[in-house]
Amino acid sequence: xxxxxxxxxxxxxxxxxxxxxxxxxxxxxxxxxxxxxxxxxxxxxxxxxxxxxxxxxxxxxxxxxxxxxxxxxxxxxxxxxxxxxxxxxxxxxxxxxxxxxxxxxxxxxxxxxxx
Amino acid sequence: xxxxxxxxxxxxxxxxxxxxxxxxxxxxxxxxxxxxxxxxxxxxxxxxxxxxxxxxxxxxxxxxxxxxxxxxxxxxxxxxxxxxxxxxxxxxxxxxxxxxxxxxxxxxxxxx
Numbered sequence: 556x557x558x559x560x561x562x563x564x565x566x567x568x569x570x571x572x573x574x575x576x577x578x579x580x581x582x583x584x585x586x587x588x589x590x591x592x593x594x595x596x597x598x599x600x601x602x603x604x605x606x607x608x609x610x611x612x613x614x615x616x617x618x619x620x621x622x623x624x625x626x627x628x629x630x631x632x633x634x635x636x637x638x639x640x641x642x643x644x645x646x647x648x649x650x651x652x653x654x655x656x657x658x659x660x661x662x663x664x665x666x667x668x669x670x
Numbered sequence: 671x672x673x674x675x676x677x678x679x680x681x682x683x684x685x686x687x688x689x690x691x692x693x694x695x696x697x698x699x700x701x702x703x704x705x706x707x708x709x710x711x712x713x714x715x716x717x718x719x720x721x722x723x724x725x726x727x728x729x730x731x732x733x734x735x736x737x738x739x740x741x742x743x744x745x746x747x748x749x750x751x752x753x754x755x756x757x758x759x760x761x762x763x764x765x766x767x768x769x770x771x772x773x774x775x776x777x778x779x780x781x782x
């Protein structure tokens with residue numbers, strides 16, 4: 556079975572500082588990995604995805620993530636945090652084997668951006 | 671292009687009642703998945719439909735059911751509601767299997 560672990564349920568950074576949100580996955584097959592963001596009272600918005608192409612993936616709003624197979628990690632980074640980045644972030648792995656489309660999510664990381 | 675729409679956005683029901691939630695995927699998308707989000711359990715997969723066929727089902731009791739219509743619109747039904755069914759129910763659509771899923775705003779269900 557596939558799983559995702561997000562280290563740190565709450566992360567706080569200063570505006571302009573580096574954002575680093577950690578995600579480790581477990582998968583018996585080459586994974587498809589995703590980062591989603593959720594603002595209060597809204598659905599999930601896709602930030603970026605990894606589907607076995609380039610290991611460094613660039614997404615929207617200046618976010619990027621690097622797939623490291625040796626570390627089974629897919630950490631999300633942004634060089635300079637903005638107040639509008641405050642939200643909850645979810646890492647997810649796709650169970651695409653057998654033609655399925657099921658996403659397994661991590662427990663989420665709440666990002667707080669302080670002045 | 672319009673995004674995924676879900677109706678209603680908010681629902682209040684009492685224990686024992688049943689509820690039907692609706693989801694309209696992005697035009698052209700044939701895969702629709704449903705997820706339940708609660709503070710305690712996080713985001714959990716309910717089921718997935720593709721071309722009117724259920725392809726995957728999560729670990730939920732039989733009270734939770736769904737279907738997909740020929741126009742790809744989907745509904746999920748929860749019968750005999752329990753307090754623990756209070757959650758945000760999210761629908762997501764994708765063009766094909768194994769591509770990124772796009773989420774709707776969700777339906778907030780409160781069971782009293």
